[in-house]
Amino acid sequence: MNSSGIVVATFERSGTHLMLDFLRLNFHQCRLRRWPGEYLENSYIDLDRIGYKSAWPASIDWTKKQFKKAELPAIKTHTTPCLELFNTRESRDFAETLIAHSKIIHMIRDPRPTLASYQLLIEGKASKTPTDFHEFLFSPHAGTNESPVEKWCRHYDSWSSRKDVFHCKYEDVLADPQGVSQDLRQFIGLADTHNKGILPPKISSRWQRRWMRLTQIYPKSTAILGRGKDGCEKPLNWREFVSDELDEKLRVSLQERCEKIGYKL
Numbered sequence: 001m002n003s004s005g006i007v008v009a010t011f012e013r014s015g016t017h018l019m020l021d022f023l024r025l026n027f028h029q030c031r032l033r034r035w036p037g038e039y040l041e042n043s044y045i046d047l048d049r050i051g052y053k054s055a056w057p058a059s060i061d062w063t064k065k066q067f068k069k070a071e072l073p074a075i076k077t078h079t080t081p082c083l084e085l086f087n088t089r090e091s092r093d094f095a096e097t098l099i100a101h102s103k104i105i106h107m108i109r110d111p112r113p114t115l116a117s118y119q120l121l122i123e124g125k126a127s128k129t130p131t132d133f134h135e136f137l138f139s140p141h142a143g144t145n146e147s148p149v150e151k152w153c154r155h156y157d158s159w160s161s162r163k164d165v166f167h168c169k170y171e172d173v174l175a176d177p178q179g180v181s182q183d184l185r186q187f188i189g190l191a192d193t194h195n196k197g198i199l200p201p202k203i204s205s206r207w208q209r210r211w212m213r214l215t216q217i218y219p220k221s222t223a224i225l226g227r228g229k230d231g232c233e234k235p236l237n238w239r240e241f242v243s244d245e246l247d248e249k250l251r252v253s254l255q256e257r258c259e260k261i262g263y264k265l
Contacts, residue, residue: 004101005045005073006030006188011155012078013117014109015170017223020044020074021200022173023105024218026181027190029071031218040213040222042066047077047095051085060094072190075102080158103188106159109170110263111152111254116238118148126236133241138249149253156257169261174199 006023010016023030024043034042041056045066049058067073079085079095086092119136120126127133138147146154159165166187173180177197185191200221203209212219242250251265258265 004103005067005070005075005098007047007075007077007099007102007104008107009077009079009104009159009165010107011109011114011118011152012121013114015107015173016076016078017221018170018173018200019105019107019168020076021221021223022177022180022198023074023184025198025200025220026184026196027072027188029190030074032066032069032073034069034217036214036217038213040209040219043219043222044074044076047075047098048079048085050091050094051079052087052091053085060090063094072188078155080155081162082158104159104162104165105184105187106162106165106167107170108156108160108167108261111149111156111258112238112242112250113235115148115152116241117235118152120233120235122148126233127241130241130243130246133236133238134243134246134249137246149250153253153257160257160260 008016008019008023010019020043024032032043032045045063046054046056046058047063048054049056050060050063075098077085077095081099083092083095086095115137116126116133119133122141123136127136137149140147144151160167166184168180168184177199179197181197200223203221203223203225206225209221209223209225212221247265255265
């Protein structure tokens with residue numbers, strides 16, 4: 001495949017759509033053309049939809065057609081360089097070739113709020129007690145042998161060791177969007193549209209998403225609201241759920257990595 005794009009590689013709930021929309025707003029080459037009424041998800045390419053775990057699968061042929069809608073499309077994935085989300089040779093070959101021919105942005109967010117939001121994503125309801133949250137963080141789940149903390153560490157380690165990747169903190173995008181925009185322009189090799197580091201707007205209701213879907217060819221946000229089973233539930237505040245025991249376990253598991261990134265535990 002000769003097509004290339006900008007791959008945004010993230011652990012779930014780490015600012016994936018913040019970066020996808022930041023690229024689309026500041027670099028017109030990354031915008032996928034979509035017609036009003038189409039799903040907002042057609043504003044970027046979700047590579048994981050050809051993987052075996054996708055709840056909304058897509059074919060490789062359909063995905064290839066999406067590349068014709070942008071010069072340098074924004075691409076979403078939660079996989080690691082090991083491509084564990086792709087279980088067929090065809091899907092692995094496609095993902096491997098795509099990543100090899102694309103620029104890669106590794107989006108990183110403080111693991112504590114990330115894992116709190118991830119808990120809501122996985123279980124559908126926010127933990128009600130510190131004990132429940134503690135158990136979620138350090139117990140294997142979803143038919144795997146690794147806990148969410150271990151999964152986050154593995155994902156971070158797999159991308160952070162690569163030198164050909166633009167490593168970007170979620171918090172830096174919010175604090176200094178113009179600086180991040182300038183750094184991305186150099187990394188990608190493109191002139192940004194406005195050179196102002198425009199941030200996507202915050203979306204607070206489903207009606208905002210529906211209005212953008214119906215009226216905008218290039219929607220300003222693709223943020224996903226429905227994280228809990230009721231569609232609007234917020235993740236727990238991890239600060240209120242960190243006991244002394246949990247705080248120590250998080251330090252042991254995460255401190256070395258967080259110090260490298262610049263997060264204080």
